[in-house]
Amino acid sequence: xxxxxxxxxxxxxxxxxxxxxxxxxxxxxxxxxxxxxxxxxxxxxxxxxxxxxxxxxxxxxxxxxxxxxxxxxxxxxxxxxxxxxxxxxxxxxxxxxxxxxxxxxxxxxxxxxxxxxxxxxxxxxxxxxxxxxxxxxxxxxxxxxxxxxxxxxxxxxxxxxxxxxxxxxxxxxxxxxxxxxxxxxxxxxxxxxxxxxxxxxxxxxxxxxxxxxxxxxxxxxxxxxxxxxxxxxxxxxxxxxxxxxxxxxxxxxxxxxxxxxxxxxxxxxxxxxxxxxxxxxxxxxxxxxxxxxxxxxxxxxxxxxxxxxxxxxxxxxxxxxxxxxxxxxxxxxxxxxxxxxxxxxxxxxxxxxxxxxxxxxxxxxxxxxxxxxxxxxxxxxxxxxxxxxxxxxxxxxxxxxxxxxxxxxxxxxxxxxxxxxxxxxxxxxxxxxxxxxxxxxxxxxxxxxxxxxxxxxxx
Amino acid sequence: xxxxxxxxxxxxxxxxxxxxxxxxxxxxxxxxxxxxxxxxxxxxxxxxxxxxxxxxxxxxxxxxxxxxxxxxxxxxxxxxxxxxxxxxxxxxxxxxxxxxxxxxxxxxxxxxxxxxxxxxxxxxxxxxxxxxxxxxxxxxxxxxxxxxxxxxxxxxxxxxxxxxxxxxxxxxxxxxxxxxxxxxxxxxxxxxxxxxxxxxxxxxxxxxxxx
Numbered sequence: 001x002x003x004x005x006x007x008x009x010x011x012x013x014x015x016x017x018x019x020x021x022x023x024x025x026x027x028x029x030x031x032x033x034x035x036x037x038x039x040x041x042x043x044x045x046x047x048x049x050x051x052x053x054x055x056x057x058x059x060x061x062x063x064x065x066x067x068x069x070x071x072x073x074x075x076x077x078x079x080x081x082x083x084x085x086x087x088x089x090x091x092x093x094x095x096x097x098x099x100x101x102x103x104x105x106x107x108x109x110x111x112x113x114x115x116x117x118x119x120x121x122x123x124x125x126x127x128x129x130x131x132x133x134x135x136x137x138x139x140x141x142x143x144x145x146x147x148x149x150x151x152x153x154x155x156x157x158x159x160x161x162x163x164x165x166x167x168x169x170x171x172x173x174x175x176x177x178x179x180x181x182x183x184x185x186x187x188x189x190x191x192x193x194x195x196x197x198x199x200x201x202x203x204x205x206x207x208x209x210x211x212x213x214x215x216x217x218x219x220x221x222x223x224x225x226x227x228x229x230x231x232x233x234x235x236x237x238x239x240x241x242x243x244x245x246x247x248x249x250x251x252x253x254x255x256x257x258x259x260x261x262x263x264x265x266x267x268x269x270x271x272x273x274x275x276x277x278x279x280x281x282x283x284x285x286x287x288x289x290x291x292x293x294x295x296x297x298x299x300x301x302x303x304x305x306x307x308x309x310x311x312x313x314x315x316x317x318x319x320x321x322x323x324x325x326x327x328x329x330x331x332x333x334x335x336x337x338x339x340x341x342x343x344x345x346x347x348x349x350x351x352x353x354x355x356x357x358x359x360x361x362x363x364x365x366x367x368x369x370x371x372x373x374x375x376x377x378x379x380x381x382x383x384x385x386x387x388x389x390x391x392x393x394x395x396x397x398x399x400x401x402x403x404x405x406x407x408x409x410x411x412x413x414x415x416x417x418x419x420x421x422x423x424x425x426x427x428x429x430x431x432x433x434x435x436x437x438x439x440x441x442x443x444x445x446x447x448x449x450x451x452x453x454x455x456x457x458x459x
Numbered sequence: 460x461x462x463x464x465x466x467x468x469x470x471x472x473x474x475x476x477x478x479x480x481x482x483x484x485x486x487x488x489x490x491x492x493x494x495x496x497x498x499x500x501x502x503x504x505x506x507x508x509x510x511x512x513x514x515x516x517x518x519x520x521x522x523x524x525x526x527x528x529x530x531x532x533x534x535x536x537x538x539x540x541x542x543x544x545x546x547x548x549x550x551x552x553x554x555x556x557x558x559x560x561x562x563x564x565x566x567x568x569x570x571x572x573x574x575x576x577x578x579x580x581x582x583x584x585x586x587x588x589x590x591x592x593x594x595x596x597x598x599x600x601x602x603x604x605x606x607x608x609x610x611x612x613x614x615x616x617x618x619x620x621x622x623x624x625x626x627x628x629x630x631x632x633x634x635x636x637x638x639x640x641x642x643x644x645x646x647x648x649x650x651x652x653x654x655x656x657x658x659x660x661x662x663x664x665x666x667x668x669x670x
Contacts, residue, residue: 025652047488054485062481064469077632083462135658136649154649162650178650182658189659194570210632220603220645220660227599227637228566238465243484245632246625250488253621260648263586264621267660268640272632280540280598281562282636292465299472 001355008330009359018156022327025155026318032261033315033369042257051250053373056309059208059241060299066208066241067290073211077273079286086293087117090235093289094119094200095126101231103128103197107189109217109225110134111202112150112312113235113291115334119200130200131192133221135185142169148328150314150336151259156327189221199225199283203236204311205251206288209244211272213288216255218266226271232283234271238290239308245270251311254371258313294347304379307342309372314339316366316376322359332356338366342379350387357383421451489622499584499617500668506587510643511656512664516614520547523611523667527552530574530609530665537568537605541578541596547611547669549576560595569604575661577602579612579641581627582668585620586642589666593637602641608661610641614670 012018037045059066071081084090097103106123108114108130120141123130132141136154140147143165147153154162163176172184201222205214213234215222226232242251256262275282298308317323317337328336332353333344341356350357357380366376410417425447470476494502504514513530517523527549538557544550550557555576559565569575577597581590589610593599602608618624621640631638645660656662 021651028652044490051485051488058482058484061473062475063473064466064475064477065479065481067466067469073632077636083460083465085461085465089461133659134649135647139649152649152652155652157650159651178653179655181650182647182655186658190570193659194566207632210630212632218646218648219658221658223599223603223639224659227603238469244487244629246487246489246629247484249622249625262642264588264640264642266641266643266646268642270631270638271636273636275593275636278595279593279636280560280565280595281600282593286636290465292461292468296465296468296472299469 002332002353005330005332005353005355009326012327012330013325017158018327019325021156021158022324025149025152026324029152029260029314030318033258033318034261036257036261036263041263042253048250048254049371049373052254052371053309055242055247055250056372057306059243060239060305060308063238063241063299066243067238069208070206070211070241073209074273074286074288075211077211077286078276079211079273079288082287082289084289084291084293086291087119087122090117090119090289090291091122091126094123094198094233095128097231097233097287098123098128098198101197103231105192105196106130106198106200107192107196107225107229108132109199109201109215109222110137110153111200111235112147112334113202113237113293114200115147117291117293119235131189131196133189133193133225134217134219135182135221138185138189139165142166146329146334148336149317150312150339152314156329193224193228196229198231198233199227199229200233200235201225203234203240203288204255205242205248206236206240206290207243207245207248207270208241212245213269213271214248214252215269215271216252216265216267217269218260218262220267223267223269226269227282230283231285231287232271232274233287233289235289235291238292238295239310255311255313258315258369258371298343298346301382304342304346304382306374307339307346307379309374310339310343311372312339313371315369315371319365319369321361321363321365326359338376338380339374342374342376342383345383345386350383350390354387354391357387418451418453421453425449425451489626491619491623491626494584494619496614496617499619500614502584502619503582503587503617503666503668506585507643507664507666510587510664512587512643512666514665515667517667517669520669523547523669524549524552526665526667527576527609527611530607531555534573536574536576536609537565537572537601538576539578539597539601543578543613544576544611549611565598566600566604569600572605574607574609575601575603575605576609576611579610579616581624582612582617582666583620583624583640584617588621589641590624591639591641592631592635593639594635599637599639602639603660606657606661607663607665608641608644609665609667611667611669614668617668
């Protein structure tokens with residue numbers, strides 16, 4: 001375990017206020033989920049999970065086909081598709097477009113993908129203003145923090161923390177009423193929405209048969225981000241694909257219930273290209289950035305590939321006894337909880353934080369609540385085995401390294417080298433121990449009676 | 460090229476070749492049980508009020524106008540170009556602006572009006588959802604920028620569920636650049652899990668079913 005990971009965990013455990021905040025918030029989300037998927041509310045819940053899993057498995061196994069179909073349909077509706085290998089390519093694309101259109105202000109709706117590639121930092125570094133508009137994410141941005149939770153980014157902060165951040169960054173005085181704090185954010189952000197040149201969103205689903213993006217939210221900031229500015233850019237991981245718009249009947253029924261216990265989120269937007277000629281409002285330009293950033297590394301392994309089925313509902317976080325104690329900031333990357341524990345090692349390499357797949361009791365609660373039936377405990381076991389393999393390889397490497405260090409030392413100490421030569425010439429050829437297996441099949445050249453150095457020194 | 464590079468990586472990883480046909484996806488799963496008009500109306504009204512919205516079942520256009528006058532409460536309102544609003548006489552009510560087709564003008568009005576009035580293309584009875592398709596009749600901003608939203612919908616447009624919507628509209632992209640499902644007033648629980656209505660979208664939602 002890295003000392004950083006260990007320290008963060010102990011820090012979270014020692015913070016009584018934080019413990020209470022995590023326990024209360026995740027507990028409430030957890031109960032809401034349980035109620036909303038109960039047989040009286042959603043009698044075919046298990047069938048829907050099975051269907052969702054089958055759909056994701058099929059799409060990921062044929063991802064190239066669906067990416068191309070999606071691309072064709074986006075273009076058919078007047079949009080553009082941009083493939084990016086990593087965060088630098090995304091930033092380059094946005095920066096170039098901003099430059100061409102003289103854009104200065106960007107409004108953003110919450111997106112884990114943009115967290116993953118540090119998009120705000122990259123854009124701000126080049127002088128653009130990039131403002132988060134989801135209330136929780138806006139608070140986090142003002143506080144210069146990372147999201148604590150996949151869907152409730154400011155879950156760890158109290159109203160007093162928010163008051164402090166707002167006062168420091170927006171000079172609003174000591175306003176501690178959540179209702180009024182929300183109104184402050186609405187006012188500040190409304191002005192940004194109306195002035196913004198570009199809106200950047202993520203996407204919950206990419207629909208191949210229609211070239212449609214589906215975005216799910218409660219606040220309305222996504223609708224504003226994708227409708228108010230003249231340019232809309234959506235950034236999505238390539239794994240967000242689903243085959244048909246009709247499959248949303250399955251996924252939408254599962255997503256909001258698993259996240260917050262709502263039957264549907266307040267706003268579900270189906271966006272297909274820029275505004276049509278006769279439509280009154282909406283963006284003039286529509287871009288979909290399809291991001292790899294390590295996702296293709298997860299495809300070859302048929303068992304671990306299921307990590308890409310995730311629809312980011314965060315039900316596994318809320319139910320996980322580990323997440324509920326150590327919280328989101330203890331995790332080594334932007335994705336936390338059980339899903340973070342299986343995707344972080346696969347995106348960043350298992351050595352990024354070797355202890356991560358072991359930070360689980362394998363109780364199986366995450367697999368039980370996963371709406372797309374990802375077998376998280378099994379993937380954790382596979383990753384544990386990967387960590388052990390790497391560690392064994394490292395150990396063997398250590399012997400090799402030791403040998404070369406000795407060799408280097410010998411070569412840089414002429415006297416020792418000469419002496420070992422004299423000793424070596426007197427010893428019989430090595431035919432002992434592990435070396436014997438090799439020498440028994442090969443004739444080693446014997447050392448000459450005189451070394452080159454001896455001959456040279458006598459001239 | 461990043462495009463070819465990524466597609467190549469995906470194909471190599473999956474053991475597929477370019478243009479290789481695929482097995483058919485799992486069959487579509489849509490269930491549309493029969494539901495009579497009365498239960499559709501009842502379901503819709505019930506769900507909307509569960510979500511914190513105001514509701515009215517108007518038996519005549521006059522009823523709808525009376526309810527609308529109460530919501531308008533003597534203040535200005537911006538109404539969409541939906542023919543149904545004209546039919547009901549909503550656009551003729553005092554203080555109601557309508558018939559705007561210019562984007563900038565509409566945006567200004569939406570940003571300053573205390574109320575936006577729209578119809579809806581469909582409603583979903585089992586979730587209390589309004590389905591709005593962007594069109595020359597319905598702009599995106601009217602149901603979004605003003606702090607209050609009033610929707611006046613013919614009862615005949617109520618579908619039973621999302622399954623029925625996706626049966627009726629299997630390819631929403633063919634109709635519009637934007638289809639939005641609205642299920643209750645805008646809300647957040649980002650500060651201490653306390654439910655607050657009206658963050659970025661309208662905090663008050665009223666739904667009138669006509670007929």
